[in-house]
Amino acid sequence: MAYMNKQLQHYVELSDTHSVPTSFEKFINKHKAIENIILKKGQTCYCTHCSHEFTSNAKINKETRCPYCKYKYLVRRFTLKNYETKKDLILLDKVEDKFILRVFELYSKYNPQFKDFDYSCTEYRRVFFDDNSYNQVVEGDNVFHTMGLSVVWHFKKRSCWKKKEWSWYYRSYGDTIGYICPYNIKQLLKGTKYQYTQLWKLVSRIEPFNLVELFQKCLNDYSNTFELLVKAKLYHLALVSNRFGSTKKSFEERFGVPKSFLPFMQKHNITYDELDVLRCCKTPNIRLLRALKGCHNLLWLSYRIDFLMAWRCGLLSQRTEHEYKDYLTFAIQLGYDMKDKTILYPSNLRQAHDKLENLVEICRNEANSRLLKERYEQLKHNIYKTKKFIIYPASSSDELINESFQQCNCTKSYIEKAALSECDLYFMRLVSNPTKSLVTVEVRNNQVVQAKIKHNQEPTKEQWRFLNSWSKNILIKN
Numbered sequence: 264m265a266y267m268n269k270q271l272q273h274y275v276e277l278s279d280t281h282s283v284p285t286s287f288e289k290f291i292n293k294h295k296a297i298e299n300i301i302l303k304k305g306q307t308c309y310c311t312h313c314s315h316e317f318t319s320n321a322k323i324n325k326e327t328r329c330p331y332c333k334y335k336y337l338v339r340r341f342t343l344k345n346y347e348t349k350k351d352l353i354l355l356d357k358v359e360d361k362f363i364l365r366v367f368e369l370y371s372k373y374n375p376q377f378k379d380f381d382y383s384c385t386e387y388r389r390v391f392f393d394d395n396s397y398n399q400v401v402e403g404d405n406v407f408h409t410m411g412l413s414v415v416w417h418f419k420k421r422s423c424w425k426k427k428e429w430s431w432y433y434r435s436y437g438d439t440i441g442y443i444c445p446y447n448i449k450q451l452l453k454g455t456k457y458q459y460t461q462l463w464k465l466v467s468r469i470e471p472f473n474l475v476e477l478f479q480k481c482l483n484d485y486s487n488t489f490e491l492l493v494k495a496k497l498y499h500l501a502l503v504s505n506r507f508g509s510t511k512k513s514f515e516e517r518f519g520v521p522k523s524f525l526p527f528m529q530k531h532n533i534t535y536d537e538l539d540v541l542r543c544c545k546t547p548n549i550r551l552l553r554a555l556k557g558c559h560n561l562l563w564l565s566y567r568i569d570f571l572m573a574w575r576c577g578l579l580s581q582r583t584e585h586e587y588k589d590y591l592t593f594a595i596q597l598g599y600d601m602k603d604k605t606i607l608y609p610s611n612l613r614q615a616h617d618k619l620e621n622l623v624e625i626c627r628n629e630a631n632s633r634l635l636k637e638r639y640e641q642l643k644h645n646i647y648k649t650k651k652f653i654i655y656p657a658s659s660s661d662e663l664i665n666e667s668f669q670q671c672n673c674t675k676s677y678i679e680k681a682a683l684s685e686c687d688l689y690f691m692r693l694v695s696n697p698t699k700s701l702v703t704v705e706v707r708n709n710q711v712v713q714a715k716i717k718h719n720q721e722p723t724k725e726q727w728r729f730l731n732s733w734s735k736n737i738l739i740k741n
């Protein structure tokens with residue numbers, strides 16, 4: 264419990280004088296009705312809402328619609344004993360310049376004796392806020408917290424309000440989310456700068472969200488944009504109206520898609536994530552948008568492929584997008600015809616990817632080998648030989664790959680650098696056994712910077728003597 268300052272105390276006292284409007288009772292009743300179930304014994308179903316019986320093949324724990332009251336309910340076994348639900352219902356209210364979220368918990372408990380529900384709806388929290396950054400939470404002494412959960416005592420009368428500080432432990436104080444009653448909002452906002460926002464239309468059309476955040480992020484500076492989005496029936500987008508800016512813009516500038524997509528966007532009440540995908544793929548297909556949510560390469564892909572086609576071929580999902588992008592990159596590097604559908608949409612991605620990866624590798628090696636060969640011609644005067652040892656420069660990728668393999672080291676990874684003459688690689692070997700690797704030597708600016716035998720071990724003293732002599736007699740004189 265924390266100290267409640269005079270201002271907050273004043274707001275709390277004022278809010279206590281407000282009674283619950285009858286429209287909120289209507290809202291509670293609507294939610295009570297939603298909490299009902301259908302009981303099933305054999306083929307016979309019983310609706311706890313309207314008390315009618317009907318026959319149905321509906322499955323246990325799936326939803327089905329009652330043919331009498333037309334509500335859709337969860338189907339449970341007739342023998343059900345314990346069943347209860349809890350949900351937060353929120354009444355928006357206002358005192359002076361502060362808004363209030365009055366939070367009620369609707370507790371519904373199934374009564375197996377009468378095959379109906381007992382309900383209790385209890386207010387346990389109030390959030391005082393404005394559209395700036397004011398945000399104070401008070402809770403009644405009818406709620407306690409245990410193991411990170413809030414438990415409301417429905418049969419204890421609330422005797423006082425206490426201020427709650429937000430803490431990581433009581434995570435839920437940060438955001439109060441629940442079903443918001445739409446019926447009183449229009450009246451409440453009358454005469455305020457929000458009177459044309461149509462907020463009441465939004466709250467009943469989307470799942471529970473953080474209303475305080477909406478006021479503080481979207482409604483304070485972007486209420487015009489918000490209003491426009493709600494009027495356009497783009498309710499999910501209205502929740503993030505701050506992302507669309509406040510200036511007057513054309514539809515296409517605002518949404519990044521042509522206006523002809525509006526009916527599609529309205530029909531599916533699309534979310535911001537879905538719009539993000541739509542911007543890239545420009546294909547009004549909701550299943551496609553949902554499948555591609557969270558993919559990282561959509562913009563890159565949008566210049567190269569037809570999304571619908573790629574998706575139908577199973578090439579596009581969060582799981583395959585990276586492999587598909589790599590595949591297309593290889594195809595571009597190899598100079599393939601990027602209009603050819605058989606190239607763009609391979610039937611077996613893994614196989615096609617591996618095949619092209621090998622081809623790219625081979626081409627890269629060929630290019631490197633050409634450069635290494637040229638470098639060899641410049642370096643071959645450095646070849647040095649005694650009775651026992653010989654040292655000579657690498658002249659191809661294959662040689663370096665072979666050296667890497669024999670020496671169990673990473674010479675291979677130097678191929679590119681050697682081809683670009685950033686360093687020179689030499690092989691030191693026994694004259695008596697010239698095909699077997701002995702010492703791998705890296706030279707930069709005519710100086711030996713690294714010499715390693717197998718497993719990256721240091722050469723022997725005798726081997727170093729040879730290298731020093733080579734360095735002194737040949738390299739230094741370059």
Ligand SMILES: [Zn+2]
Nearest residue numbers: 310313329332
């Ligand atoms: Zn019914």
